[in-house]
Amino acid sequence: MARFDSEKIEQAVKMIIEAIGEDPNREGLIDTPKRVARMYEEVFQGLNQNPKDYFATIFGEEHEELVLVKNIPFYSMCEHHLVPFFGEAHVAYIPKDGKVTGLSKLARAVESVARRPQLQERITSTVANSIVETLSPHGVMVVVEAEHMCMTMRGIKKPGAITVTSAVRGCFENDPASRAEVLNLMIKK
């Protein structure tokens, strides 16, 4: 279990404020270290969560066809710059042996994986792998679409550029027609 050290974050934020040449004691900034510590505790709370835990909820339903939860909004923090990237995740799986999980658990898994210093690719593959490892389904497809603030507000400055990542497991791997069908359902608005 990761330990969250609010005091250390407060000290660090105060140092950053000083290092950029600002006055940490002026009225608008005096509570900023505390606020940032509270915010980080919230946006990094996934560090204390295991996405696989959510899939303990299983209904013995013999549905061996597609289940897709799409347009799951998420916010994450790019691990290179610690600025946000955000967008939507689409999670599909084909259950096996009655291992059907609660729909909200797919969204909870996305949330827990996103709320850490992250890479978009890792969010995508971690969500897919945790479903494979817990539900042993016929197949899983996860697609994530996101805009990275490190590419919009700084650096290359390309607002509107969207990164799309996918993770494909099981029966979808060798079946381009099923993959295309699910992808079409996922990205159709």
Ligand SMILES: Nc1nc2c(ncn2[C@@H]2O[C@H](COP(=O)(O)OP(=O)(O)OP(=O)(O)O)[C@@H](O)[C@H]2O)c(=O)[nH]1
């Ligand atoms: N693969 C991947 N790259 C990411 C993600 N988020 C941010 N990046 C990239 O991480 C890279 C870090 O590159 P560096 O050259 O180390 O850092 P930098 O000098 O700040 O890079 P620039 O953004 O090009 O200015 C950049 O190309 C970012 O666009 C992500 O989720 N996945």
Ligand SMILES: [Zn+2]
């Ligand atoms: Zn970045």
